[in-house]
Amino acid sequence: MNRSLPQFPGGTSVSDLRVYDFASADGCPGGTPHLHTASAEAYVVVGGRGEVHTVSAAGEARDPLEAGSLLWFTPGTVHRLVNHGGLHLAVVMQNAGLPEAGDAVMTFPERVLADPEAYRAAAALPDQEDERADAARARRELALEGYDDLLQAVRRDGAAALDRLHRQAAALVRPRIDQWRRIWAENVEAEVEATRRQLDALADGDPGRLGDATVFRGDPQPEPRLWGMCGRLQTWQA
Template sequence: MSTPRFPGGTAVSGLRVYEWEAADGLHGGTPHMHTASTEAYVVAAGRGEVHTVTGQGAQAAELSAGTVLWFGPGTVHRLVNHGGLELTVVMQNAGLPEAGDAVFTFPREVLADREAYDAAARLSPDASEEELGRQARARRDLAMEGYLELVASVGAHGQEALREFQRHAAALVRPRVAAWRRIWQENVEREAELTRDQLAALARGEPGLMHDAALVRTEPRPGPRRFGMCGRLRTWQPRDGEPEQL
């Protein structure tokens, strides 16, 4: 039996939120939003907040061990670390966030220039840990610059200011959508089809997928946690030739 995917084609990662101080004196990660995927947080340890910007304006929600919350596409969000904040992150549409579904809140002039955006968002794959940390922090700081502008603009002009950012985001990801559709079909749609077929088998009184019942353990990737948008990430590696999902 090949390695089963996470239910519904989701992805799971362990996150230790950055403790870097930002321009507003708070400590935490890089503000961004997802254009097609819902994200969920299960807080494992520590204290903090998630700051969001939606059509209802800017809000802050407290995070502590046991907190579970989620938000859909178009929600600008930023994690703030008040001490030892660690999360399990569950992402819809595994493969899409890894393929660029997240758009950083860079300043308007960067969002309007695809080459400038890509250069600001990219971390050098062959850089040292120290250099990667420097690049990730510089990316966070640039996104904070645009985030603070966005929060002020939403406060002054309401939903239209957020919609302007969302339009920039849609324009940035538009060239990737064809590839995303293939990822979605091979992952999420495939999982939905398996459930459809299983329901049909059960309706016939047949076990269907139950014949393939198994317990699967997936090992963490070796080496240090990688630098993510909001903190240091631990991900899990696929097995048995399955495509990368985590």
């Protein structure tokens, strides 16, 4: 389901994230480690304290987060949010509609990543709201199991271990690509083309789309917040 705002600037999406604070097996409360296969992501820290742990072509990193911090990363970066107290973020995603359509792949263990049916079952949350908290925790713990395996493999084998995860992620999302192309064309590509036409108009001294100037206002989606991979999400509707 596409939960992004229509015509948000540049074909991006924005959400308000309160990072999970329930304890994890390794003692770091926070979100589910995952990567995005097609979209960059940015964090603007609104309040609280925490860290984001990443694994990328540059290796492992841990970046502290506090109010005013800004951090972003490209597709393929494995990331995990850790909440040290009240961590609250504004999240900006590239390619609005693709993250909502399954652009993310969680770092489940090898046995799950290698089996598309097992992956879908592990990633899904129940329809019943009162069952979602426990399911979100269980999903995160399973991803942390695979994340620990990944860290050990990266420390042992270097970039080859991350390349294996990337290939598994690509195989998992491959059946969705035709749908993603349609979403991207209707949103991101359409925004790019609109800017191209506007630049051409301005070059000719024509105001172009300026006469269609419009203000959009977003209202928060009704509670409860969504159960995301990293925390409780608030989105908006136009």
